[in-house]
Amino acid sequence: MIITRFLGVTALALGIVPAAAQELPRTMVWSAYDVGSAGYAEASAIADAFGKKFGTKIRIQPSGSSVGRLQPVLTGRADYGFLATESFFVSEGEFDFSTPEWGPQDLRAIAGRPASFAMVTAADAGIEQVADAKGKRAAFVVGNPSVNLKCEAILAFGGLTTDDVEVVMFPTYAAAMSSMTKNEADFTCTTPTTSQLYELAESPRGIRWIPLDADNKEGWAALDAVLPIMSPFEEDIAAGLSDGETVAMAAYRYPVIATKADKSADEVYAFVKALDETFDLYKDGTATMTRWDLEQSGLPPADVPFHEGAIRYLKEKGIWTDEAEAWNQKRVMRLDAMLAAWEEFKPANEDLPPEEFSAKWKEKQQEVLESLDS
Incomplete structure (x- = not known):
């Protein structure tokens, strides 16, 4: 069952919306792990903080499956996903995602708490x-x-x-x-x-x-x-x-907040700025939420490359380093190579039986990685 949370309604009704809130969408949808999980609890705490400070309405869509968390983000039905290692797997077309219906997907990280x-x-x-x-x-x-x-x-x-x-x-x-x-x-x-x-x-x-x-x-x-x-x-x-x-x-990063690579850099910038500015409101939500401090959550490694909008804010804050930039460029190169290989591989092999298709894609992945290392 989908559980919905609408936050900040009172602030909106009273018109008490700080100027900074105009940088954020008035409403957002986030996907997250199931109710009772750390991912859901942390997404809820951050959503509450966004509602209190900016009057933003946020609906959290929980799912017990990686597909259920990813699909809303990739189809645009959710703005952001509070994800885990499935974000890496889907960027490589691994495991459940080594099928013609999936394959590598172009995701970007916003921030991710160390776990x-x-x-x-x-x-x-x-x-x-x-x-x-x-x-x-x-x-x-x-x-x-x-x-x-x-x-x-x-x-x-x-x-x-x-x-x-x-x-x-x-x-x-x-x-x-x-x-x-x-x-x-x-x-x-x-x-x-x-x-x-x-x-x-x-x-x-x-x-x-x-x-x-x-x-x-x-x-x-x-x-x-x-x-x-x-x-x-x-x-x-x-x-x-x-x-x-x-x-x-x-x-590793759990939850890692991710979105599509083509999401507006300005929107992502506003999101990570809000994540930073509301930190004091949510940091005590769980025993580990202090690790959302951008000094920890805003640096690689992560499952996927960081979004350009997040990097812009992290640079302004003096958090993003030359080492982080080098990591990100290398990770973008790897993801781009997987996406390009999939474009060639899928039409030539999509009629194969599922197990054979996955096995051949695994071989292709290895070729891609070896080409990047050479």
Whole structure:
């Protein structure tokens, strides 16, 4: 069921609309994860802040599927999506999007809160570094490429692949997270506050987070080659951590606010400006919303390139760096190459059976990436 939120009605009715609000559309539609998710809660908090400060009416359209979140943005029925790793997958035409109906899509990021992700093990499993996971039981989730691919990237950090571990597939995310407590697996990869991990921390097996040292350049290069959307992050909120204790993890962007590449730069500029100016109104909405500060959320890496309208504002604020610009140009080049390859590939192969079509597109993707590296 679609749940609708209209915000700022009182302010509009009274005509109390600050001048800055004229830069924003009076109404917007955002897509987000399902009700109860962190993505929905954060989108709601930001929408409330926009309504209070600017009198903007925002309707949030939740969906439990990546397709349900992306389609409204790509068809123009939603202005922005509060997305996760599906934004990277759809930019590459990966997994669910490696079909003639989808393929690579031209999305741009506005901003994205860092969300940490790491390898976690039972303390008695004998794993202290990623490389120690060799030969151990790894909990993966059926039909969840977002989690599984991030875990493959972390294994690469330690010089491993899935061939070096015993992959145990679990039917649900919750089952995979509970597997270590039940001694059905030795490690998995996940966000640090998953409820089942608190149970692991209190169990006889205990819990250990495996560090991803930011100074390990070789490890980070290997991780990036598998999934180029994560960066080093010091996390202090995690199951089993004591007050003041931190762990070196990876961070991806969740939620990442994305829109179509051809969306007006002026509209996007106004959006990210409003996101910045309302920060004090929403920063305490959840335990991690302080990470929407543009010093953290306005810099790459992200799932897709940053929009020119966002970059304009970030430059004005002194946040956008030469390093960020170099990353963005490289990411645009990669996305443009995928889009061009798809234009050639699709008409020549769309009559193939689905599995064969996807397999051939995977080969084409690899050719594209190799051409960019040469």
